Amino acid sequence: ATTLVNRTMLQGEPYAVFVDRNDQIYVTDQTNQRILAGKQNSTFSQLVGWSLSKYSDVFVGKNGDIYYEDRSGKGKIKRWLVQHNRSVDVASFAGNCFGLFIDNNNTLYC
DSSP states (O other): OOOOOOHHHHTSOEEEEEEOTTOOEEEEETTTTEEEEEOTTSOOEEEEEOOBOTTOOEEEOTTSOEEEEBTTSTTEEEEEETTTTEEEEEEEOSSOOSOOEEOTTOOEEO
């Protein structure tokens, strides 16, 4: 096994991990309500401080947009538009999403 990230690197409580095609690692930090990104064995940097749900998973699309569950309501999924540096609402479910997935047709699964 290989340690990708630990509590010391995050200075918070990790909940979910996503690794993209370029081996960039994305980690949700419950304690500080943020998503961090970095490469294995490197310093992780904060992408943006979000109002992240305690149970939020993270999924990064082919174009680098980041999907996560917002804290403002159960099952409220947001998409961080990397090129525009802002978020948009994309879905709302009756309960928390403990896992997110986007297929090749851009269908969101919760």
